[in-house]
Amino acid sequence: MASLEELYREVILDHYRSPRNRRVLERSNAGADGSNPLCGDEVRVDLLIEAGVITDIGVTGHGCSISQASGSMMGDAVKAKALDEVCRLTDRFKGMMSIEGAADPGLDPERPGAVLGDLEALQGVRKFPVRIKCADLPWTTLEEALGIYESG
Amino acid sequence: MIDQARIRSDFPILDWEIDGRPMAFLDSACSSQKPAQVIDAMMDALRDSYANVHRGAYTLSQEATEAYEGARRKVARFLNAAAPEEVVFTRSTTAAINLFAYGWGLGNLKPGDRVLISVMEHHSNIVPWHIIARHTGAELSFLDITGDYRIDLEKPEDYFDERVKIVSLSGMSNVLGTMPPIGEIARLAREVGAVMLVDGAQMVPHSPVDVQEMGTDFLAFSGHKMLGPTGIGVLWGRRELLEKMEPMEGGDEMIREVRLFESTWAPVPQKFEAGTPPFVEAIGLGVAVDYLSEIGMDQILEHDRKLTSYALRRLEEVPGLSIQGPANTIDRGGVVSFDIPGIHAHDIATILDQHGVAVRAGHHCAQPLMRRLGLAAATRASFHVYTSEADIDALVDALGVARRLLASTEAVTVR
Numbered sequence: 231m232a233s234l235e236e237l238y239r240e241v242i243l244d245h246y247r248s249p250r251n252r253r254v255l256e257r258s259n260a261g262a263d264g265s266n267p268l269c270g271d272e273v274r275v276d277l278l279i280e281a282g283v284i285t286d287i288g289v290t291g292h293g294c295s296i297s298q299a300s301g302s303m304m305g306d307a308v309k310a311k312a313l314d315e316v317c318r319l320t321d322r323f324k325g326m327m328s329i330e331g332a333a334d335p336g337l338d339p340e341r342p343g344a345v346l347g348d349l350e351a352l353q354g355v356r357k358f359p360v361r362i363k364c365a366d367l368p369w370t371t372l373e374e375a376l377g378i379y380e381s382g
Numbered sequence: 383m384i385d386q387a388r389i390r391s392d393f394p395i396l397d398w399e400i401d402g403r404p405m406a407f408l409d410s411a412c413s414s415q416k417p418a419q420v421i422d423a424m425m426d427a428l429r430d431s432y433a434n435v436h437r438g439a440y441t442l443s444q445e446a447t448e449a450y451e452g453a454r455r456k457v458a459r460f461l462n463a464a465a466p467e468e469v470v471f472t473r474s475t476t477a478a479i480n481l482f483a484y485g486w487g488l489g490n491l492k493p494g495d496r497v498l499i500s501v502m503e504h505h506s507n508i509v510p511w512h513i514i515a516r517h518t519g520a521e522l523s524f525l526d527i528t529g530d531y532r533i534d535l536e537k538p539e540d541y542f543d544e545r546v547k548i549v550s551l552s553g554m555s556n557v558l559g560t561m562p563p564i565g566e567i568a569r570l571a572r573e574v575g576a577v578m579l580v581d582g583a584q585m586v587p588h589s590p591v592d593v594q595e596m597g598t599d600f601l602a603f604s605g606h607k608m609l610g611p612t613g614i615g616v617l618w619g620r621r622e623l624l625e626k627m628e629p630m631e632g633g634d635e636m637i638r639e640v641r642l643f644e645s646t647w648a649p650v651p652q653k654f655e656a657g658t659p660p661f662v663e664a665i666g667l668g669v670a671v672d673y674l675s676e677i678g679m680d681q682i683l684e685h686d687r688k689l690t691s692y693a694l695r696r697l698e699e700v701p702g703l704s705i706q707g708p709a710n711t712i713d714r715g716g717v718v719s720f721d722i723p724g725i726h727a728h729d730i731a732t733i734l735d736q737h738g739v740a741v742r743a744g745h746h747c748a749q750p751l752m753r754r755l756g757l758a759a760a761t762r763a764s765f766h767v768y769t770s771e772a773d774i775d776a777l778v779d780a781l782g783v784a785r786r787l788l789a790s791t792e793a794v795t796v797r
């Protein structure tokens with residue numbers, strides 16, 4: 231059986247206790263709400279996109295430690311990145327969290343966090359399949375916000 | 383006093399260990415475990431005496447029919463029904479409530495009529511009424527709960543008037559454990575001429591039931607929460623009302639005669655049992671009813687009450703924990719829902735699972751109630767006759783781990 235330490239890594243608990251980018255943006259031009267109605271996780275993502283780059287992001291909401299920590303890490307990971315880069319990162323994150331997928335070959339097991347930063351800590355969630363959707367929620371909400379932005 | 387060691391030895395699954403720890407199964411309100419007697423009876427029915435019911439002229443089919451109808455008689459006796467014909471077998475509690483909603487509601491409700499339920503209902507006693515209201519133009523109204531989690535009957539005239547045609551109410555809340563005064567509510571329903579159904583999904587598995595005493599017209603429940611199998615439920619109804627009620631499903635088994643352009647129905651209860659019924663499951667339910675009766679439903683109610691009292695006392699030791707449900711065990715069943723501010727129910731459930739403690743976390747199929755309580759999710763521990771104080775001790779110990787791991791004043795202040 232997977233151990234609790236794999237799920238609740240210190241870096242995850244740190245993001246849960248001290249969430250980054252947890253604010254409502256004064257100026258934003260994209261956003262979306264996401265929820266997992268079955269468990270009651272809720273996330274709101276607000277974006278300020280300028281010249282094809284996410285220049286500011288706010289992630290608010292409430293829910294379990296995994297959904298909130300994942301949102302906090304996501305904000306750090308996508309800020310100041312170009313939209314096509316954000317799309318690639320989103321795909322890579324979802325691949326990393328997929329229960330069918332193999333471990334991400336681009337990651338260096340000898341140096342945890344060297345490639346994707348704090349996000350790599352969320353890999354342990356894969357061993358708890360019912361919790362994967364908690365980790366995915368902020369990212370699907372981000373995708374939705376970008377979809378609305380691009381179609382609008 | 384029940385002999386718990388003997389009872390626990392009847393449940394093979396309780397021998398399981400998780401990481402060397404005995405499993406503390408505290409999710410019986412979701413679905414109970416099954417004694418070997420039920421499992422064996424169903425295996426025997428499949429292996430040694432299987433043939434379709436109500437069809438064949440051969441011996442095997444007659445034996446299967448007798449076993450199926452025998453299960454109906456057992457259930458009728460268990461409920462003290464006036465006759466076995468008042469027991470309609472369905473797929474589940476949900477199917478039984480839907481059968482009543484469609485069979486009675488569609489033909490008897492008109493625009494402006496009211497269906498009175500409560501804010502603490504399970505989705506399966508809310509959503510069928512949304513559908514029926516859409517079809518008929520009838521409206522829903524809701525009994526509220528009080529600050530101490532009881533049904534608010536302070537001013538019944540606010541809820542009960544001649545517009546109310548159907549009252550449909552849980553006999554025991556699956557979240558709060560609250561057991562409303564069914565007799566009093568049935569009297570109020572009768573005074574305004576309403577027909578009443580009790581959703582007995584949680585009540586019937588845990589307390590003695592006498593349908594002739596209760597005052598209700600219909601009662602819905604299922605097998606899998608009362609030590610029986612899934613796939614079988616019951617709609618009990620007073621015979622004269624069942625005879626007036628329309629069938630919801632057409633097919634064979636429920637007909638008297640079929641012609642090209644019309645057909646006539648079989649008498650109750652067959653009128654409501656189209657198609658091959660889940661008779662192996664009904665046989666399993668019959669054996670579950672035998673098992674419960676042998677222990678005694680009053681003994682089971684008392685066992686639940688003692689455990690609930692113990693759980694309420696032990697959970698009070700957990701700092702910050704608050705309980706959603708009556709603080710005492712008067713008219714309260716064996717489910718205890720709680721939350722710990724700053725720790726989400728899903729985190730609690732995952733950590734508890736790692737310690738061999740199985741609980742339910744989430745909205746418990748009662749989103750309107752959760753909204754009424756101002757909660758996104760809660761954790762629920764629920765009991766049955768095999769649950770022991772040691773299971774509750776394991777729960778409280780594991781909650782200590784959850785607090786050490788996740789409780790943080792910072793997480794609360796950031797919000």
